[in-house]
Amino acid sequence: MGRAHVxxxxxxxxxSNGTGGLIxxxxxxxxxxxxxxxxxxxxxxxxxxxxxxARDIAEVPAVEVIVTVAVNLMSAAxxxxxxxxxxxxxxxxxxxxxxxxALAGLLDAGATEISSFHAAPLRxxxxxxxxxxxxxxxxxxxxxxxxxxxxxxxxxx
Numbered sequence: 001m002g003r004a005h006v007x008x009x010x011x012x013x014x015x016s017n018g019t020g021g022l023i024x025x026x027x028x029x030x031x032x033x034x035x036x037x038x039x040x041x042x043x044x045x046x047x048x049x050x051x052x053x054a055r056d057i058a059e060v061p062a063v064e065v066i067v068t069v070a071v072n073l074m075s076a077a078x079x080x081x082x083x084x085x086x087x088x089x090x091x092x093x094x095x096x097x098x099x100x101x102a103l104a105g106l107l108d109a110g111a112t113e114i115s116s117f118h119a120a121p122l123r124x125x126x127x128x129x130x131x132x133x134x135x136x137x138x139x140x141x142x143x144x145x146x147x148x149x150x151x152x153x154x155x156x157x
Contacts, residue, residue, distance in 0.1 A: 063118060066110045070122050073103040074129065081132050093136060097147040100129050104148025123152075130155040 077099035078084060082091035103126055111119040126148060133147055134140050134155070141147075143154035 063114045066106070066114050067118050067122070070103060070106055070110075073099050073106065074122075074125050077103060077129050078132075081129065081136055083132060091136070093133065096129075096133055096136075100126070100133055100147035101150070103129070104151040108151035126152065127155055131157055 077096050079086075079090050080092045080096035080099060082088045084090070107119065107122055107126060111123075114122075130146055130148055130152070134157075141149075143149075143156070146155060149155060
């Protein structure tokens, strides 16, 4: 069983079958939580061939991976901001802040790698999410202190 140290937590690789696995995390109070990790949304296939999966992943351009991750972060942030048809049912501004901040960091780091053709619409989406966060906040952050503004600078409507 592998281990990684994160302050206040101990991470243990609980199991793996080549398509992902479980990571078990022990918190400060000894509580353990298992997280499923991997490349597939479907349950692991016992007969899946790791070499075939590696070849499939190798065929995907890095730009596509970066853009896909960015779109997933945007979608999750929109849900947590209550911007979906379900509205406030899944609204959670603390979670939204984390997702928007991660998206801004990814775009800041990856913008030169994905070209402005891909980066421009992602930046527009990020700005929209940042403005939606500011609108949804009961006590708005100071300019430059909102989610992701460390990377983008202050965002104004």
